[in-house]
Amino acid sequence: MxxxxxxxxxxxxxxxxxxxxxxxxxxxxxxxxxxxxxxxxxxxxxxxxxxxxxxxxxxxxxxxxxxxxxxxxxAPRTPAWRDATLFLTVRFPVAVYRSRRWWGTTAVAFLVVASLIAAWVAHDPAVRDSVGAPDQIRELTRPGGDFETYYSSAPASSFAAQVATNNAWVTAGCLALGILLGLPVLFIVFSNAMNVGISAGLMADAGRLDVFFGLITPHGLLELTAVFIAAGVGLRLGWTVIDPGPRTRARAIAEEGRIALGMAVGLALVLVVSGIIEAFVTPSGLPTWGRITIGATAEAVFLAYVVILGRRAEFAGEQGDVASSDVADELPMIA
Structure with missing residues (x-):
């Protein structure tokens, strides 16, 4: 040649x-x-x-x-650190913001149910007797009892990891089981509302409701918000199975499922922060107002992060799904 x-x-x-x-x-x-x-x-x-x-x-x-x-x-992929930045500044907050009606409704329903159960337990001796023996309830609610010592029952670092892991399982369950028409999600939310309501009712009957809120509020605000968000997204996924809207059912479930998977990662980070507060702030010697201020500040920062970045991303047309380059190609369909 x-x-x-x-x-x-x-x-x-x-x-x-x-x-x-x-x-x-x-x-x-x-x-x-x-x-x-x-x-x-x-x-x-x-x-x-x-x-x-x-x-x-x-x-x-x-x-x-x-x-x-x-x-x-x-077209080589974007570096991993850019994907992580995009997820934290765009995809996660917009996914949370877009589902606000779902998890906002879940939060209201949770608080109503927990309050009704608490009032029932506090005012009905028969209900309290069905919860536990009088000695057990007294040990739980007395000053220095099980309810107070629970938060200092283990070294702070291991307790934070244990709490974050447990809560991560709860949120993951809400997100993953939403595909089953959302029914398991309703059970998980009701079980948590019942636990909170029973504890509040027992402490109220013992005249120590202020101690209850003083201990649960610092970490509970952020922790319950994460659970509400997971439950709301899970319920939305379940409703998508029933009513996919203008999309095909397979495509709608795939899109909402990918968004839910990303939410699991973001909420795990939120629960790590909540676990740290529960392990280091809740049992600390800070005054009650100081502990509650820390928890309320963490909650306010998270909500501001979701509203500001989420609204901006929604106006830009973002949905919270992965990049189109990471989604399998689809054949064109004739209507």
Whole structure:
């Protein structure tokens, strides 16, 4: 094979490929198609040169050119740190913000149910007797009893990990089981509301409701918010199975499922913060107002983060789903 003739015939294609590669961020649709075509041809030319006339200079030039063209054609993924930043500043907050009606309604229902149960337990001796023996209830509610010592029952670091892990399982359950029409989510939320209501009712009957709120509020605000969000998203996923809207059911479930999966990661981070507060702040020697202030500040910061960044991302058209490049291609459908 005459290398000079080969170069003379194909030089204009290589030069054009090099031009397109340099302008890859500003290419029109036809130019992108041309880039792909020239990349394939040049890769074939490189293979031919290597096998028939391995000229080192020409092989080096074409190898560099095909490598650059491959990078332009395959569009390498964004670095992981950029994906993490995008998730924390756009995808997670907008997913939480878009589901606010679901988890807001869940929060109201939870508080109503817990309050009714608390009032029932506090005013009905028969209900308290069904909860536990009088000695057990007295040990739970007395000063320095089980309710107070629970938060200092283990070293703070291990207690924080234990609490965060347990709560992560609760939120993950709400998110994952929503696919079952949301019914398991309702059970999980009701069980938690019942536990909170019973504890509040027993402490109220003992005249120590202030201690109850003083201990549960610092970490409970953020912790329960995470549970409410997970439950709301799980219920929305369950409703999507029933009514997918204008999307096909398979596509709607896939989109909402991906969003729920991302929410699990974001809420796990929220629960880590809540667990740290529960382990280090709740049992600390700070005055009650100081502990509650820390918990309320953490809650306010999180809600401001969701509203400010979430609203901005929603106005920009974000849905909280993964990038389109990470989603499997779909065949066009004829209506």
């Amino acid at each position: 005459d290398v000079d003739v080969f170069v003379a015939v194909h030089r204009h294609e290589w030069e054009r490929l090099e031009q397109l590669t340099r302008r890859r961020r500003r290419l029109s649709g036809p130019e992108v198609d041309e880039l792909v075509t020239l990349y394939r041809r040049t890769a074939t030319h490189l293979s031919t040169i290597r096998s028939a006339a391995p000229d080192p200079v020409l092989v080096g030039r074409l190898s560099t050119l095909t490598a650059r063209a491959r990078s332009a054609v395959t």
